[in-house]
Amino acid sequence: MLMAGGYETLDISGDAGIRAFGSTLKELFINAATGMYSLITDTGSIAETVTVEVSVKSHSLEGLLVSWLNELVFRFDAHGFTGKSFSVISFITGDKDAADADAFSLSATVAGETFDPRRHEGRLLIKAATYHNLQIENIDGVWTAEIIFDI
Amino acid sequence: MEVLYNDVPSGVGSKGRIRLSAADERKLLLKGARWAVENGMGEEPDLEKTESGGMIDGADPSLISAKAYERGRSQQGTLGSGNHFLEIQYVDEIYDEKAANSLGLFPDQVTVMIHTGSRGFGHQVCTDFLEVMERAVGKYGFVLPDRELACAPFSSPEAGDYLAAMRAAANYAWANRQCIMHWTREAFMKVLGRSPQSLGMGLVYDVAHNIAKVEDHVVNGRKMKLVVHRKGATRAFPPGHPELPAAYRHVGQPVLIPGDMGRASFVLLGTEKAMEETFGSTCHGAGRIMSRHQAIRKAKGRAIWRELADRGIIVRSAGRETLAEEMSEAYKDISDVVDVVHRAGISKKVARLRPLGVVKG
Numbered sequence: 001m002l003m004a005g006g007y008e009t010l011d012i013s014g015d016a017g018i019r020a021f022g023s024t025l026k027e028l029f030i031n032a033a034t035g036m037y038s039l040i041t042d043t044g045s046i047a048e049t050v051t052v053e054v055s056v057k058s059h060s061l062e063g064l065l066v067s068w069l070n071e072l073v074f075r076f077d078a079h080g081f082t083g084k085s086f087s088v089i090s091f092i093t094g095d096k097d098a099a100d101a102d103a104f105s106l107s108a109t110v111a112g113e114t115f116d117p118r119r120h121e122g123r124l125l126i127k128a129a130t131y132h133n134l135q136i137e138n139i140d141g142v143w144t145a146e147i148i149f150d151i
Numbered sequence: 152m153e154v155l156y157n158d159v160p161s162g163v164g165s166k167g168r169i170r171l172s173a174a175d176e177r178k179l180l181l182k183g184a185r186w187a188v189e190n191g192m193g194e195e196p197d198l199e200k201t202e203s204g205g206m207i208d209g210a211d212p213s214l215i216s217a218k219a220y221e222r223g224r225s226q227q228g229t230l231g232s233g234n235h236f237l238e239i240q241y242v243d244e245i246y247d248e249k250a251a252n253s254l255g256l257f258p259d260q261v262t263v264m265i266h267t268g269s270r271g272f273g274h275q276v277c278t279d280f281l282e283v284m285e286r287a288v289g290k291y292g293f294v295l296p297d298r299e300l301a302c303a304p305f306s307s308p309e310a311g312d313y314l315a316a317m318r319a320a321a322n323y324a325w326a327n328r329q330c331i332m333h334w335t336r337e338a339f340m341k342v343l344g345r346s347p348q349s350l351g352m353g354l355v356y357d358v359a360h361n362i363a364k365v366e367d368h369v370v371n372g373r374k375m376k377l378v379v380h381r382k383g384a385t386r387a388f389p390p391g392h393p394e395l396p397a398a399y400r401h402v403g404q405p406v407l408i409p410g411d412m413g414r415a416s417f418v419l420l421g422t423e424k425a426m427e428e429t430f431g432s433t434c435h436g437a438g439r440i441m442s443r444h445q446a447i448r449k450a451k452g453r454a455i456w457r458e459l460a461d462r463g464i465i466v467r468s469a470g471r472e473t474l475a476e477e478m479s480e481a482y483k484d485i486s487d488v489v490d491v492v493h494r495a496g497i498s499k500k501v502a503r504l505r506p507l508g509v510v511k512g
Contacts, residue, residue, distance in 0.1 A: 127271075
């Protein structure tokens with residue numbers, strides 16, 4: 001059931017999306033990010049020459065996934081940073097009814113390089129990850145999430 | 152086309168030519184296209200023919216996040232990607248000679264159309280305020296069917312802050328198009344060795360394509376102030392509307408409806424019927440009929456650029472997949488779409504423009 005690479009792209013008129021999988025939530029978040037980068041460029045051509053640290057928090061798990069992806073969208077759009085490999089430093093999932101803005105948090109280091117239009121293929125320019133129909137589910141022990149991007 | 156492609160940065164990961172101090176960034180967000188003109192990029196008549204004079208009041212740069220500033224910094228003066236474009240076109244058909252005359256359009260005239268917006272700056276403003284609005288939904292007790300929807304009462308501090316930030320993004324977009332128009336004029340000057348004035352490169356109209364505005368409308372016979380958000384729609388105000396520049400007050404607001412890169416784009420005029428039936432709005436484009444994947448599959452093994460070149464359309468694009476995604480077959484035929492709004496009376500056809508050269512991101 002797990003796709004090679006841990007994600008598949010969704011075919012939606014007008015927008016772009018991915019379905020990500022993971023045996024753990026950590027893996028799901030990493031695969032969602034890898035899937036998103038595959039919409040932006042050919043990730044096979046990205047080297048690991050720069051490492052950045054990314055920390056996000058939210059009051060819900062879905063919110064955390066959107067914040068995580070939007071933080072990476074920001075790093076790409078503002079600085080051209082394109083991620084390739086991920087190492088999660090901490091992943092805290094809180095009580096979803098707590099309504100505490102910091103209940104869910106993720107911090108990770110991401111290795112990749114700065115996008116160079118001369119060497120890297122430009123695919124889609126992602127504006128943002130959205131909440132549209134977003135649901136993180138555990139089906140028979142596999143975490144899945146469908147994320148639609150604004151492009 | 153080569154010069155235009157080089158002089159107007161486009162595509163994924165492209166960077167703009169403008170570097171601004173923090174003070175100038177603030178000025179740009181407050182003054183929009185006027186900032187560009189004051190800095191030598193364009194002329195006063197450009198502003199007269201831009202919606203809201205290219206500068207909407209009520210923008211507050213202090214409400215913009217550090218992230219939005221950072222994201223917008225390298226992108227001012229860039230075209231972007233996806234359906235954004237810069238096209239050299241020509242007037243191929245006139246439907247209303249008198250109206251065309253008022254707009255300065257005539258048969259076989261060469262025109263340029265620029266379709267872009269507030270770039271990553273506007274997207275970051277949206278991302279930032281979605282978080283604010285999401286909290287507001289709970290605070291004010293709204294029940295919404297999709298988490299992608301968010302709202303706050305118009306008089307709330309959240310809505311006030313958002314509008315002031317959105318207005319800054321609108322000004323960013325007007326400045327962006329003004330800069331790109333200026334470089335387009337320069338590119339023509341470089342290649343043809345003639346000034347933009349002698350080439351008659353005056354602006355016909357510049358209109359926003361995703362903006363919420365407070366406007367006067369008549370609802371059930373009563374004059375009311377409404378917030379009209381046009382997204383996937385464009386403004387189409389009728390003759391006599393006080394928002395129109397003097398040059399167009401007797402004919403109505405010019406409406407620009409871009410089609411796909413192989414077929415055509417249209418110039419229309421706003422009507423009284425649009426005011427009565429669609430809050431002074433009409434359609435913004437053709438709309439897709441194929442998903443991006445479908446389009447890429449259909450384009451497999453074909454050279455879209457050569458197919459267009461065979462029809463006399465030169466296209467330059469940084470993205471390999473962009474041309475497949477944006478090919479004509481992926482969109483509804485713009486002529487059919489425009490005929491619908493024309494027959495519905497919410498805008499009337501003035502001229503059809505055919506593409507000659509296309510820059511796609």
